Amino acid sequence: MDPLDQLDDAAAAAAFRRLVRHLRHRADAQNVDLMGLAGFCRNCLSEWVEDAAGLDRDAARGIVYGEPYAAWKARQPEATPAQLARMAESQRRNP
Template structure:
């Protein structure tokens, strides 16, 4: 979360930009583009429960409008 936003936010912005250009994308399709694989597959390979310290760090750094 060093950039101040997550990949899911990026995939949402990507989908919105595509739709503005008349290209329909589902949430899953835009996530697959951003993650380079289906989101469920990425989660199974990479996502683990965060430690309490990591959760606190995330809360301290995350944008307050989310």
């Protein structure tokens, strides 16, 4: 059995909230860079919240971003070709 499955739900929820708050604080860490490095980003977390909680996409994104997604996105710079290439390579390694 995976030890993660033995983690108390309250502890898992606290860790998830801490991760989300950290990502809210680190708006300089662009989604494209997160995808390029780790194969997931804030949008992925939003989709996981959407699936787990039965929320619509906008509500789930509001939880993860702490504001409307469009407002956050408007402040982000355009992704460079190098960032997009790294992201594409990283995504190929996802299950």
